[in-house]
Amino acid sequence: MASFHHRIKSGKKGSATDHGAYIARQGKHRKKEEDLVATDYGNMPGWAQGDATLFWKASDKHERANGAAYREHEIALPEELTLEQQKELVRQLVPALIGNKPFQFAIHAPDAALGSGTNSHVHLMYSDREDDGIERSPEQTFRRYNAQHPERGGRRKDSGGKNSMELRDQMIATRKKCADIQNAALEKYGHAARVDHRTLKAQGIDRAPEHHLGQARIRGMSKEEREKYDARRQQLVGS
Template identity: 65%
Template sequence: MASFHHRIKSGRKGSAKEHAAYIERLGRYSDREDLVYAGNGNMPDWTEGNPATFWKAADTYERANGAAYREHVIALPNELSLEQNCALAMRLARELVGNKPFQLAVHAPEGSLGGITNLHMHLMYSDRVPDGIGRPPERMFARYNSERPEDGGCRKDSGGRSPMVLRDQVISTRKKIADIQNQALEEHGLNARVDHRSLREQGLQRRPERHLGPARIKGMSDSEKALFATLRATGSAGGPPRSATLATS
């Protein structure tokens, strides 16, 4: 079975443009040579198609206590070719964010253990939902005016949800991601499938794989790395019960 990993993150006002440069390996991140695909969509006309302009405006005009961006970090199935995975990344972006402004990047760093490529995507998007009203950047990120939408900012598609509703939304999103990936695998004639459920929900007894982290891996000997890679391949690289995490860059 192909691996499933998904994380949801958010960034405070003032961090969006820098994070966008990070995922697209621009500026001080240009020495990282693992970017294999970049794209964006639904950008307002005033950005002229440049996502950096959008994120700079979000950093400047978003409300002080508001998130400037949200992000999905998603592992992509190694069973697909690079070209197929890049198409899958854009498909996931369109399905997950709808008509909201977004920027995505696909990274393909070589894994620290076993030499397996850790192919994954970063999907940054705005909570601001376009409604067909043209707004300059300073107004787009203003507070929404339900009585006179043209006098306020775009409505934010977040907030006001109970913890239970948020939990259900996360589960639904994870299932949607898995379904889209499985559709792509099937379309390309592959038998591999991903499963968004926990190991317990899948009825599996093995413990989640322990996330070692770059620092710990760096301190391991070659023989220790080889042993852990073997245990990983056999599904025995567990550790104390905890949620598995995706080591991304």
């Protein structure tokens, strides 16, 4: 039962290193590593090629106080696909959504708290700082961009200089791109199911949206509450 869940969020300065460890199930988060399917990183500057943690530590230390130390796409992966097919899908999503920006991703596949199967999803964590081919120190990487003399400033931020409407349009386009790539994978592997990035209203569906419940909240439900919620969820998605 394919359904579209794509949450775009950001983390404040000081939170990137721990979040990178969380999605990669490292350090104090290792106790959750049984649900880790795959993790990788890329597009890192020379000083962080061998360890993504170095990049997130530098972002936490040098990014502007009011800037985002990282941004993230949290995307549900179609459960119709096998884990290997989901990993292939993620490899397609990364360049399409991130471009040349530094990133780290992790695919988690915990047992579904409701129903059967797994609740496979990807955390795609990235920096707004675009690569322009100029080598910079960790500190300089996060300085303000200098348009006239790029070598003197930091990397340009992808979100810099855009108004709220431009950012909104960019978010909608990104969500559509994400849905299109998922649908291409579903078609490739012979599944009729499709996902839709649009709101239910835009799709002409007259019902309340399905709320995404976290694993902790679901675990706190009684067996009867889980069964009732799952039955309602199946009814809504199938309607």
